[in-house]
Amino acid sequence: MPIDPRHPREIRQDIRRGKLTGITAGLGQNFVQANLAVLPRDSAYDFLLFCQRNPRPCPLLEVTDVGSAEPVGVAPGADLRTDIPKYRVYKDGVLADEVTDATPYWRGDLVAFLLGCSFTFEWALLEAGIRLWHVEQGKNVAMWRTSIACRAAGAFHGPMVVSMRPIAAGELAKAVTASARFPGAHGAPVHIGDPAALGIKDIRRPDWGDAQEFRPGDVPVFWACGVTPQA
């Protein structure tokens, strides 16, 4: 298992120096992992309200002051323009660029939002003795747009996105209680079992991330996902 037990500060240094550019699953043991969304101040109120109204997919950990790329509340000294492996740059809602250093795109009117990520509680799942196929394989989780609508806020509206992990039937209760302890990182699952109940047509074809492998007796378990703002 590609587990990296170092302090997040050291991991961020590696990322800043370009040594680490992949998926962050399995990193930052015992620390919260976050998704990053950056928006101009003009849209920040609506997005902040969207997060407040949809805390399961968008659990807010930190919002920077306008123009500041330092999340002083949760990671003083970090630089959100360089300390994340990869950035997707959207222009008018369309993916325009993918970079490992967002400094050239930073502006004085930008606000950074850090949303708790389910990678946070994977440690708790592993410690509870639950096998996680994607961690063992060094892959990403599987993610889908669902038929569950988020509560809209101004310009922001859309479906909830979920991440899915195959969990052995005998471990389902443990998966719920272990993840429920992390409300700041999506908390307990939003759904267990039949993907059709969430409007997911093909469990083998995720909208984002990697298709997961099911072992005999595995059940799909769905958590609200921080990719929701992109959907």
Added chain:
Amino acid sequence: MPIDPRHPREIRQDIRRGKLTGITAGLGQNFVQANLAVLPRDSAYDFLLFCQRNPRPCPLLEVTDVGSAEPVGVAPGADLRTDIPKYRVYKDGVLADEVTDATPYWRGDLVAFLLGCSFTFEWALLEAGIRLWHVEQGKNVAMWRTSIACRAAGAFHGPMVVSMRPIAAGELAKAVTASARFPGAHGAPVHIGDPAALGIKDIRRPDWGDAQEFRPGDVPVFWACGVTPQA
């Protein structure tokens, strides 16, 4: 004990008709009680961010759409201009009026914020067998400005306000665990014991609310308080 077990909808009707104008402690059993703050849209982003950064004193339950006085998320059908016993109207930071109907002051650019209130978990404390002097007496809790600074957000900054209830020493652990179950209503105490540690000079003279009576063996227990935005 002045306990009113009716559904909050009925209690709000009474308030709207002017039948109920006092303190709401002891009302709305098994429902969350909220503090109300109303601000113009121009200040709403900073205040929303202030709440996000200070969730213990300012646990956000609901933020209305601009111009709407209906908290559709937590109490559809309620009218925040009439369904609260009393309103304090501030102009340029100074108390300008106190009314039982805020309709004349409502404007199209206003946003209403509902913050969880510690009255919510008093039921849980009572059910755990903890005596609450102010509920027995039909009085308010005691509140103070503390020496703990909130994390600032734009124009909003200031000290955390706490509410205090005298709790029997033997019931302290129960008071912590019972209130900790309600993170949306300030959660567990921020301090137990010596008021001086919070910068409180005289436990008999609160900054807001009513002075509390201590029985022999009672310890002051302090919770973060939704009056914080007024401090």
